[in-house]
Amino acid sequence: MLNPISTAAQPQAASQPPSVRPPAPQPKPQPAAAPTDTVHISAAATSAMQEILETPAQTAKEAAGGDNQAKRLLAKEAAEKANG
Numbered sequence: 001m002l003n004p005i006s007t008a009a010q011p012q013a014a015s016q017p018p019s020v021r022p023p024a025p026q027p028k029p030q031p032a033a034a035p036t037d038t039v040h041i042s043a044a045a046t047s048a049m050q051e052i053l054e055t056p057a058q059t060a061k062e063a064a065g066g067d068n069q070a071k072r073l074l075a076k077e078a079a080e081k082a083n084g
Helices: 045-053 056-064 068-083
Strands: none
Touching: 056 068
16 A cells, blocks of 8 residues: 655754854964975986086087087987998
């Protein structure tokens, strides 16, 4: 047998007398500043980074000026170009 569906009454919010107020929320404390880290890059790492970022024109100029590392790099690149 079927039972009729009845609508449930919505619960009423409890009303407070006007003289009673909820406590005011406390202000949140400001978080402390995050500590900062300092990074020191070695001279060798700085030099390696400069070599990586160097343009072919800079390498050729340094090789012409007597830079042995630049000369080796140009020789290596020329060999790779010839073989591959």
